[in-house]
Amino acid sequence: MIKTFKQKTRLEWRILWPIIILVLISFLTLVWSMGYLLANEEFIKNDIKSHTLEKAIDLYSNIINQIFIVDIFITVCAILLLIVLFNYLKRTITEPIVSLSKATTAIADGNFKIDIPTPGNDELGRLATNLREMKDKLYSYYQDLQKEVKSKERELDKSKEIERRKDEFIHLTSHELKTPVTTIKAFNQLLERYFTEIKDKKAMDYLVRMDKQIERLTRLINELLDTSRIQSGKLQLNEERFPLDEMVNETVEDMRSIVSHHKIILKGGTKASVKGDRYRLSQVLINLLNNAVKYSPGTDRVVVKLDKQDHQATISVQDFGIGIPKSEQKKIFERFYRIQNEKNPSFPGLGLGLYIAAEIIKRHGGEIGAESSGRGSTFIFTLPVA
Amino acid sequence: MKNKTALSETDILEKMLDNTDAQLAYLDLRFNFIKVNAAYAKGSGYRKSDLIGKNHFDLFSNGENQKIFEKVRKTGRPVKFRARPFVYANRPQKVTYWDWTLKPVKDGNRQLCGFVLSLIDVTERRELEFRKDEFISIASHELKTPLTSIKAYNQILEKIIKEIGDRRAKLYIERTGRYIDELSSLITDLLDVSKIQSGKLQFNLSRFDFDELVENSAEEAQLTANRHAIVVSGKIRQKIVGDRHRLQQVMNNLLNNAVKYSPGKDKVIIRVGKTDRFVKVAIKDYGIGIPKIKQKKIFERFYRVDTTAQHFSGLGIGLYISAEIVRRHGGKIWVVSKQGYGSTFYFTLPFGLAKI
Amino acid sequence: MRKKILLCDDDEGVVEVVKIVLAEKGYAVEVLYECGEIDKQVKKIKPDLIILDLWIPEIGGEQATRVLKADPATRNIPIIILSAHHDTEKLAKAVGADAFLKKPFDITVLENIVGKHLR
Numbered sequence: 001m002i003k004t005f006k007q008k009t010r011l012e013w014r015i016l017w018p019i020i021i022l023v024l025i026s027f028l029t030l031v032w033s034m035g036y037l038l039a040n041e042e043f044i045k046n047d048i049k050s051h052t053l054e055k056a057i058d059l060y061s062n063i064i065n066q067i068f069i070v071d072i073f074i075t076v077c078a079i080l081l082l083i084v085l086f087n088y089l090k091r092t093i094t095e096p097i098v099s100l101s102k103a104t105t106a107i108a109d110g111n112f113k114i115d116i117p118t119p120g121n122d123e124l125g126r127l128a129t130n131l132r133e134m135k136d137k138l139y140s141y142y143q144d145l146q147k148e149v150k151s152k153e154r155e156l157d158k159s160k161e162i163e164r165r166k167d168e169f170i171h172l173t174s175h176e177l178k179t180p181v182t183t184i185k186a187f188n189q190l191l192e193r194y195f196t197e198i199k200d201k202k203a204m205d206y207l208v209r210m211d212k213q214i215e216r217l218t219r220l221i222n223e224l225l226d227t228s229r230i231q232s233g234k235l236q237l238n239e240e241r242f243p244l245d246e247m248v249n250e251t252v253e254d255m256r257s258i259v260s261h262h263k264i265i266l267k268g269g270t271k272a273s274v275k276g277d278r279y280r281l282s283q284v285l286i287n288l289l290n291n292a293v294k295y296s297p298g299t300d301r302v303v304v305k306l307d308k309q310d311h312q313a314t315i316s317v318q319d320f321g322i323g324i325p326k327s328e329q330k331k332i333f334e335r336f337y338r339i340q341n342e343k344n345p346s347f348p349g350l351g352l353g354l355y356i357a358a359e360i361i362k363r364h365g366g367e368i369g370a371e372s373s374g375r376g377s378t379f380i381f382t383l384p385v386a
Numbered sequence: 387m388k389n390k391t392a393l394s395e396t397d398i399l400e401k402m403l404d405n406t407d408a409q410l411a412y413l414d415l416r417f418n419f420i421k422v423n424a425a426y427a428k429g430s431g432y433r434k435s436d437l438i439g440k441n442h443f444d445l446f447s448n449g450e451n452q453k454i455f456e457k458v459r460k461t462g463r464p465v466k467f468r469a470r471p472f473v474y475a476n477r478p479q480k481v482t483y484w485d486w487t488l489k490p491v492k493d494g495n496r497q498l499c500g501f502v503l504s505l506i507d508v509t510e511r512r513e514l515e516f517r518k519d520e521f522i523s524i525a526s527h528e529l530k531t532p533l534t535s536i537k538a539y540n541q542i543l544e545k546i547i548k549e550i551g552d553r554r555a556k557l558y559i560e561r562t563g564r565y566i567d568e569l570s571s572l573i574t575d576l577l578d579v580s581k582i583q584s585g586k587l588q589f590n591l592s593r594f595d596f597d598e599l600v601e602n603s604a605e606e607a608q609l610t611a612n613r614h615a616i617v618v619s620g621k622i623r624q625k626i627v628g629d630r631h632r633l634q635q636v637m638n639n640l641l642n643n644a645v646k647y648s649p650g651k652d653k654v655i656i657r658v659g660k661t662d663r664f665v666k667v668a669i670k671d672y673g674i675g676i677p678k679i680k681q682k683k684i685f686e687r688f689y690r691v692d693t694t695a696q697h698f699s700g701l702g703i704g705l706y707i708s709a710e711i712v713r714r715h716g717g718k719i720w721v722v723s724k725q726g727y728g729s730t731f732y733f734t735l736p737f738g739l740a741k742i
Numbered sequence: 743m744r745k746k747i748l749l750c751d752d753d754e755g756v757v758e759v760v761k762i763v764l765a766e767k768g769y770a771v772e773v774l775y776e777c778g779e780i781d782k783q784v785k786k787i788k789p790d791l792i793i794l795d796l797w798i799p800e801i802g803g804e805q806a807t808r809v810l811k812a813d814p815a816t817r818n819i820p821i822i823i824l825s826a827h828h829d830t831e832k833l834a835k836a837v838g839a840d841a842f843l844k845k846p847f848d849i850t851v852l853e854n855i856v857g858k859h860l861r
Binding site for chain 1: 394395396397398399402403406407408410412485489491493494500502504506511514517518520521524525528529531532533535536539540542543546550552554555558559561562565566568569572573
């Protein structure tokens, strides 16, 4: 008993002693009341002997009343005391508990700025101190993490900014390069007219060759410009309805006049029309034909097939050249990708043509891919039929 | 009354953690996972719940990294790596590249209590960046090829026309030649940029008369500046050591810019001076000027002082290249400018070069 | 009387060659390098045709076209827009240009378009 007594915590003492006081008061009141009664018993006994019954009852009831009044007085005092004690308990126990409870709710909600009061040096006080320490730790951990995330975000932003400027550079480059090219081409044509006038065949020959090179340069610059437009999401496509075989025939014809060592064979056909940018789709076909010729030196033909199935038109370009290893067949449509081939160390080109072609086909709602089985490669793209 | 729709700080933090590409993990002192974000879980191929409590090196064993982690634990100092290769055990042929940092976390008593690990997968970005950088030099080469033919044909035609002697044709061929040269120099600039990027810009040093260089540059600029007078003031009467061709490139660039960015004005002033160790050159124009916030950036790659409504031809790389050339010579380059009043570009060059 | 063409482009090379080409065809060519007050200039010069580069200083070809087409005094003068890329054709048509020429252009095409719009 004595042991457990000593082990009673401070908190328990806080709750305990008001109760002890109340019990003590009740006990004392009782004792006093009884004592008063007992003390007056003799007196009453004597009085009853010398007085009438009535008077005796009066006397007795007086005493009871006195006790009653005093008891009420004490009760009132006790109630008042109870109120005071209640406030005391509230202040020292329930309020701290409530505020700690509020604090933990706030922390759980992520509010780390809440103030935690320390209500004294008992267990509650210790609880409050611990909670505050925990909160501080948690807060600093969150802050660290937050800082980390922010700094990573900043790094990512910085490198995005550099990338953006690189892309902007590609755009500016292509635009700036076109200006002198425009002038060169125009003067070239003026010279062509002049030499036609004076009928100088040799000079005309040089000029024609020069013009071809100007065209080639223009094409390269256009690829740069197209790429930067795709990157910045500014590639605009026209929409018109046109017969597919008309576009294919025209493009193949144009290419036939430029391509010297390969025969371009056209197979199949369709009466279907498509809705899209005729110029751009022709560009795709030109690019595939150029590649087919470029990557099949030493062979003599390239085959173009035009087909329609259900609501899809399919165009394929087949060459019989160096082919494409399976691991590269998807990569070739990526920007800047160029074939790295030990046997044929460098093919001219920027590595942008297929990237642009893929974007154009995708924007038209079609698909494009390459396969390579046996000798050479076949590039196929599809377009939804109008 | 608690506002249930407003996000608390914890909510916001959680959202940040799970919506960033950066892979973040909090480890305890034994390198067990305490908390990971969504990106980390995804990148590792495990679920969040499968990672918490597990040891980092039980799941991703790597002796070298473990040593690094242990060193951080021992020294309490963070480590940071850029584009560090990492090979997954189950995919040995594919090398991936990561930017990663490991930072120690201390508690209220300044005791080490854990680590924050952050990773960013830069494999694709690195590859793309390499290809892009390579691209600039590929593009320059690719563009030069047809240009070389064009120039050759042009020169043949020049000879033919000279013999014929027709005035019109002479004009045409001369102009063609000029713009071929302009195109050629644009493409050369591109190539220079890629050389600078890959650290391959080399200099041919010689001892030469600086005043002569300034005179030549002024004359050349004057040829194409129709409305501006290029005025030279000051002489240093001294020789300097440097790459004459490249320094001429710097002068040309600054002079061309001065003319270009002061349309309608009538002069550009070159002032040459010296201290006992340096030559100092100032090129002043009275043109549009450069806003203060842009003044630092104009020497950076790809930067142009431009608004979309105004169009000045020329790539934003001239200044970048000039800055690189000046710096490599051991000099400094800077600008003083007031918007609407004009700009003065300054650069210094040491007389003797310690190393270049 | 010779037809007058107003050319607004800030690139000297292009300006020179277009001048030569059109002069050989018998047109009078006036050049504006700064096109900020193009509407005022057009009212002063009274050209029969305007050739505009999309990227001109201060105002931009797009805005210049809008301004000119909005003003009843200049609305009926045909405008040909020059641009470095064929993608901007849509834009040119949208702001009311009468024709669009892609750079680098064929000088015969230039002559034809100019001829067509001056008839």
